[in-house]
Amino acid sequence: MENPLYKMFESQVGNVLDQNAPPFTQWLKPALLSVKPGSFEMEITVRKEMTNPLGLLHGGVQAAILDEIIGMTVAALDKPSPAVSINLAVDFIGKAKLGDKIIARSDVVRQGRQVINVTGELHNAEGKLIARAMSNMLQIGKK
Template identity: 45%
Template sequence: MDSQKSTNDRLKVFQSLIGKEVTQSPSNFMNWLKPTVIAAEIGSLHCSYLVRKEMTNPFGVLHGGVTAGIIDDLIGATVFTLGLDHRYTTVNNSIDYFAPAKEGDLIAARTRIVKRGRTIINVQCEVILIAKSRIIAKGTSNMLNIGS
C-alpha cells in the first residue's frame, strides 16, 4: 500500500468532516462520543464535544473515564491520519485532570505527535472547556506498532 496515498485518503476523511459531527466512524466509541471536527492535519486533530448527561458522574460533571476515552480515541484517530501501513494500539495512557466540565458544556480536544519512532509513537492531547478557555485535562499515550 502506498503510504502517502493512504495518508491523504485517511486525512481527507477527517477534513471532509470539518464542521460536522462524526457519526459514521469505524470506531463505535467515536460515534457515541459524537465529536465535531474543527481541524484535521497529518498528525493533529481538533474536535469539540458536547458533554451529555450519560457522560457525567454522580456529581454531574464529566466522568474521568469519558475524558480518558476522548483522549485515547482522538489519539488513535490522530495516528490513523499518518496513513501508516501498520496498525497501532495504545500501550499506556497518562492523564492529568485539572478542572471539571458539566452537562451542557462544550469542550474541545486537540492532539499532536510528540515523537514518532519506528515502533512507538508518543501523542499528546489537551482537553479544554471552551467557554472559559480552561484546560480541564491533558494526556499522553504511547502507541505501539503491532504489525499489519
C-alpha cells in the same frame, strides 16, 4: 502516499462524525474542528450519560475522549501499519459540567520506527484546561 483515513477525516471537518465512524466515536458525537498531519481538534458536548454523580464530566469519559482523539490522530498518519495504545497517562486538572462544550486537541510529539508519542488535552469553551494526557502508540505491523 497519503493515508486514505487522513483524507476521510479532512473531508469531515465541520461535521459531527456519523455512522461511518466506529461505535464509540459515534456515541461521543464529536464535531471535527481541525485535521492536520499529526494534530486533530474536535468539539464534544457533555451529555447526561457522560457525567458522574456530581453532574461533572466523568474521569473515565475524559480519558476515553483523549484516547479516541490520540488514536484518530495516529490512524491518520502516513504509516505502513495500524497502531494500538501501549499506555495512557491522564492528569485531571479542571472540570466540565452537563451541557458544556469541550475541545479535545492532540499533537504527535515524536514518531519512532515503532512507537509514536502523542499528547492530548481537553479544554472548556473558555480555553481553561480540563485534562492532559500522554500516550505511546505501537505500530503492530499488520495492514
